[in-house]
Amino acid sequence: MSTSSHSYPMSSGDDQHSYNNNSSYQKAGIDGIGEKTRQCILKHFDLLNLNSNLSTLRIADFGCATGPNTFHIVENIIDSVKSTHVKENNVVPLEFQVFFNDQPNNDFSTLFRTQSPSSEREYFSAGVPGSFYDRVLPRNSIHIGHTSYTTHWLSKVPEHVCDKKSLAWNKNYIQCNNLLEEVTRAYQVQFKKDMKVFVEARAEEIVPGGLMIVLGQCLLDGVPLFKTWQGIVVDMIGDCLMDMAKEGLTSEEKIELFSFPVYFPQFTELEKEIEQHKSFTIEMMEIVRHPLEDTPLSNKVVISMFRAILYTIIKEHFGEDVVNEVFDRFAKKLAQNPIDFNECEKNVNYFMLLKRK
Amino acid sequence: MSTSSHSYPMSSGDDQHSYNNNSSYQKAGIDGIGEKTRQCILKHFDLLNLNSNLSTLRIADFGCATGPNTFHIVENIIDSVKSTHVKENNVVPLEFQVFFNDQPNNDFSTLFRTQSPSSEREYFSAGVPGSFYDRVLPRNSIHIGHTSYTTHWLSKVPEHVCDKKSLAWNKNYIQCNNLLEEVTRAYQVQFKKDMKVFVEARAEEIVPGGLMIVLGQCLLDGVPLFKTWQGIVVDMIGDCLMDMAKEGLTSEEKIELFSFPVYFPQFTELEKEIEQHKSFTIEMMEIVRHPLEDTPLSNKVVISMFRAILYTIIKEHFGEDVVNEVFDRFAKKLAQNPIDFNECEKNVNYFMLLKRK
Known part of the structure; x- marks a missing residue:
């Protein structure tokens, strides 16, 4: 896998495997903070202080994917601004x-096609x-920015994790699961650069005076990713790839040179x-409950969700045949080894x- | 054909039949007015008068299609603004x-993919x-607007021209070629509504103080479309459809209910x-020479150009089989009856x- 900057969008279109139809977990998370977002705008956003001649309020959603979540988000922001400041x-x-x-x-075609007329x-x-790891909009042009479930995607795979000669070589895993200290450190360096x-x-x-609202996933202090159900899922997908390599359907070397830029x-590290x-001042930063966090997800939902998120990146590295096969195998492995959600730690x-x- | 508002974009993608690869005639026209556009901006656009605190200059291209022409246009506008006002x-x-x-x-995917990084x-x-026959941008947000080769596309097929009971029924033609007065009148009514x-x-x-630059095609006063080579081309495509109807490959009724919203x-009517x-004040309005207007076009160029423009709309009404066949037949008919460009009138x-x- 090249470590140069590259992008792996969520699965396109709006068919059964698309992100458009498989982002309900993210939607639940977004809905869960709808009221909090609203309260934040009421309390912290002062339209009149911004510019008394303001005639256009500009909102940006960074990393919007294809919808429909992004539409709910911006509609909630607009309603919040309208129902208070404008009227009063x-x-x-x-x-x-x-x-x-x-x-x-x-x-973007699906985004434009599926939004309301x-x-x-x-x-x-x-x-x-x-890429939002760069300027994408003019100076001083946005009043409220938003991003959800995006900044765990790094701008690129960290240097060294795909370098066979490096101590940070992530040989046996396809993600930074926090099992290898050197690998974690390499990811941290990239994370800091990107966050900056x-x-x-x-x-x-x-x-000035504008807001940036961020919803994301992180780990509780002291919790390594490999103990969370999300970490387990991705390690399991990695195991499926390894099984396929043993059968000659892909090569071990390909896997050794592959690692998600995630x-x-x-929590404290992020803060x-x-x-x-x-x-910026941090007006609020807290762990929020995901509405589905106590609901064990069905295998079907887990498979669809991770397929929609990871399809493009696995396909680009391993090819279309491998990506379809790996999700078939993952489905079987998951059926044989169901995740015990109560036993796992969580990405929060x-x-x-x-x-x- | 439904007369309700509908859109027929230029052929998508960037393969051999795409608008992206078959818009060189339009490009030549756009290049031809590059220097005129530049002079207009120098003479008529006063940045400092607009707003002394301006930090972002906003430009819009209405009806941009998929590129690459739109990129040349906006780069020329930006260069013009930069090289003069900003520096001075x-x-x-x-x-x-x-x-x-x-x-x-x-x-838009091709547009975004093919623009410079x-x-x-x-x-x-x-x-x-x-649709640019509606607001698409906030009030007072654009400093320089531009559109080229777009406003001859009406927002919809005029009422009555597909109505068998109307005097304005455009029974035997697939365009307003100015042969039937009632049909022309119906198109005029729609044109006036849309232009407004x-x-x-x-x-x-x-x-206020901003510019709108328009490049388009019109007829010289007194010249009917059926006498121009462009009119002849589209009438010839209509004849091919009629031939196909006679052979049962499409129906005459389908043709009778079809008319381009163009x-x-x-010139004086537009003015x-x-x-x-x-x-708006009209600072300038004039007939401009198209750089290729004295160059007889090859049949190949004529076919590719009209295919890129009309493919979507013919496909939607008649189906994919018909649209491919009709352009094959058009190629043959054109080979047998080459257009005498010197004898024809021109769309100017x-x-x-x-x-x-």
Whole structure:
């Protein structure tokens, strides 16, 4: 696997395997913080202080994928702004413009095709192609930014983890599961770099007084990924690949040179990282309950969810035949070794509200 | 054919039949007005007068299709603004944001995939899905708008031309070729409605002092479409459909209920229409020479160009088999009856510069 910057969008289209139809877990998480987001906007967003002549309020969703979650998010933000500030302060009727950002190879066609028609929307829609680990919007152009379940995707696979000569070579795993200290350290370095770029880019794009709302997944302090059910699932997918290599359906070397560009920081580690950047104040940062966290997921849901997320990246490295086979095998392995959700640790959800100084 | 509003984007993708690879005639026209556009911006666009605190200059291309023409256009506009106003007046470095607008079913994926990477671009890119016969952008948000070869596409097929009981029924033709007065009148009514909506929407979106640059095709006063080579080409495609109906490959009734939502106004008719709308001044309106207008086009170019433009709309009404067959037949008919470009009248190109009052 190349360690250069690359993007692996969520599965495109809107068929049975698409992210569009397999993001209900993410949706539940997003719905779960709907009211919190609303309260944050009421408390921390002061429209009149921003600009008394404001006629367009600009919102951006960074890493929007193909919908429909992104639509719920921005509609909630717009409702929150409208129902309070606009009415109470009787300012000029605001227009809303929403920037849906994701990688250039994200399936924007499905995004545009599946959003409500303009006559039923309260906002003007724009798609913004580009990695959010870079500037994607003009300076001081966004009033409220949002991102959910995105920043665990690094901009690239960390250096060394696919280097056979490195101590950080992630030989036997396809993810940073925290079993190997050197590997974890390599991922941490990349995570810090990326987080710095992310925060600095958003600091330029968001107006002073503007908000950045972040929903994501992290680990509780002291919990390694390999003990969480999400970590177990991905290690299990890695085992399926290994089984296939033994049967000659792919090669061990291919697996040894493959590692997901995904890193889940521990809560305090994330907090420290954000605190370093002086352009935002952290108005709120807390662990939030995922509405489904006590509901054991069916194998079917687990398979569909991880297939929608990981299909593109596995396909690009191993080819189309392997990716289909690996998810078939994963389904069988999961049926034979069901996950005991009560016994596992969890990736937890965090909610963070940043305010641009 | 339904007369309700509908969109027929240029052929998607970037294969041999795509608009992306078959829009060189349009490109030549656009290149031909590059210097004129530049001069217009120098003379009529006063950045400092717009807003002394301006930090982002916003440009929109309405009806951008899939590229690459739209990229050349916006780069020329940006260069013009940069090389003059910015340098001379020494203002804060401007950032540019470009809104690429087209119908939601336009192939934005190809647009985003084929544009230069952000590191090589001088602007932030955004795709805006929606018909330009409606608002697609916030009030007062655009400094320079542009559209080329778009407004001859009406928002829908005019009422009555597909109504068997109407005097305006366009029974034997698939376009408004100006042979039937009642049909022409029906198209004129729709054209006026659409032009009104187009100008009014742009008037809201463009800031006072902002520019709207329009490149399009029209007819010289007194010249009917059926005498131009473009009109002859489309009538010939209609004849091919009729031949196919006689052989049972499609039905005559289908043809009788089909008419392109395209209208080419005469120059003075267009001018009058624009003058009525008081929100813009017409700074310039003139016939411009198309660089290829004295070069007889090869049959191959004619076929590819019209295939890229008309493929989607013919396919939607007649089906995929018919559209492929009809272009095969058109190629043969054209080989047997080559167009005498010297004998034909021409659709001419016009250039129009509007300034928002």
